[in-house]
Amino acid sequence: MREVLGFAAAGALAYAADLGLFVWLRGPAGLDPLTAKALSFLAGCSVAYAGNALGTYRHAPARGPRRCLLFLAVNVAGALVQLLCITVSHYGLGFTSPRADTVSGAGIGMALATVLRFWGTRALVFRGEGRVGSWTG
Structure with missing residues (x-):
């Protein structure tokens, strides 16, 4: 349970960074939705890695750049899911407002x-x- 809570805490901070930057980039900065999402993703990913590496999984042995690259790959896959949702909504379904x-x-x-x-x-x-936890999924 601690692992899930730690992951959730790091994720909440990353989500706040991602969402805050996305809303600003999409709104006042006037960027298109995919560029705004790509940039906000990079900020959120950085916050998530720091939170997980220094918090949730701080007892894991250091593995150097390989771990960072794997983390980036996992988060890129997540970002692609988000971009797909925006693409379908914005370009496929025609919901083009910043709120949508x-x-x-x-x-x-x-x-x-x-x-x-x-x-x-x-x-x-x-x-x-x-x-910290011991369940295997």
Whole structure:
């Protein structure tokens, strides 16, 4: 349970960074939805890695750049899920307002991507080393 709570705490901070930057980039900065999401993703991913590496999985042995690359790959997969949700909503269904982009990318897309990211982070990036919890999924 501690692992899930730690992951959730790091994720909440990352989500706040991602969402805040996306809303600003999509609104006042006037960027298109996919560029705004890509940039906000990079900020959120950085916050998530720091939170997980320094918090949730701090007892895992250091693995250097390989771990960072795996974490980035897992988060890119999650970002692609979010971008797909925005693409379908914005370009496929015609919901083009900033609010619709936020709901599709930061709401629906984030929920789906979070499941993927949790599985990928625990199964591929930190692979059981130094986990506080002990369930295997």
